[in-house]
Amino acid sequence: MSGTIPIFKAWASEWLIRITLFMMILPSLLLFGLSTANGAAAAGYYGIEPADVQYSMIVFYAAVAGFFALERRFFTYIATKEYFFISTALQIITSYICYRTHNLYVLFVFRFLQGMANCGSTSIAITLIFSRLKGERAREIGYSLFYCFLLCIGAFTTLITAPLLDAFDFNVLYKIIIFSYLPGAVLMFFAMNNVRLNRKFPLYQLDWSSFIIYASGLCLLGYVLVYGQQRYWFQDTRILSSTIASVILFATLVLRQKSLKRPYLDLEVFKYRNFKIGALMIFVLYICRGTLGVTSVYFAAVLGMDPIHIAFLMLANIAGIIIGVIISSRLVVLRKPIRLVWIYGFMLLLIFHVWMCFLFDTQADPVSFMLPL
Structure with a gap:
């Protein structure tokens, strides 16, 4: 750890540190939801298909x-403050290129590099958040805060970008993200000491080969899932070739x-029963979360709602996430069985899906969707 030197300078109050951490992590999280902020606007600006916009998000996630x-x-080799500024600088540079380019392949390449840099800054943010939390509840509160931000970011991005896209081109969102890095960077520069959070470990025997194999396999798998239906699956040689290549890459990786x-x-983690159950639960959860995108498409395509009104409806979803995180973290702190927490959560998701089945129609009152959301 940092020894006798504190992470933040003595004059920095706890509230200033919390604001700094929030300003530091917010732009990185916004990049997660940027591709889905308004797919039609992004496709129109870059002159690409909506599937290409979705794939740019997949490429970003694959890099992370x-x-x-x-x-x-890299985190254990470079001092934390220096590492933060390197990651931030890389994200600003890649965001600027995404802001300037109209070339689809340039967009894909720099969204991938952006994901790598984002991984670094997010790792620093999580570590610093945990460093500020003390006591037996630190772990629960830390994960609750981070995943609350992560779950809310899609709806939050739509909320803040909808009025902007009414007045500006899509690429202006990248310009806003570039400037949004500056307050957090300035605060970190003055408030943080140049310390290490881990013992320095030399950069030797970096397994770049495994990274390339793994990331390439994820990108190819994402390509198949995004473009498969549009290109009639295995009737298209590109989908067939990508499927075979991804299988070969994952087999090689193993x-x-x-x-x-x-x-x-x-x-070896796959030998543990709890890990396999947890992975399955996350997989099912994100399939259920994916239906929120279907709901947004329904609002736009069937009900004819504009992005601003959709964004205001999503405020109900953000409120529900915050309430759910507070209740679930409280149950975990009180040592309630994890299975019980899962049952409560998935029961609410079941109610949401059944409710939405009855609400989906060619005509509907938008207000009636607020409670299930």
């Missing part, structure tokens, strides 16, 4: 997931991890 294991090596002394991804 693929780089996560390798990122820890064999490589088993042969390495220090694997990039420790596959």
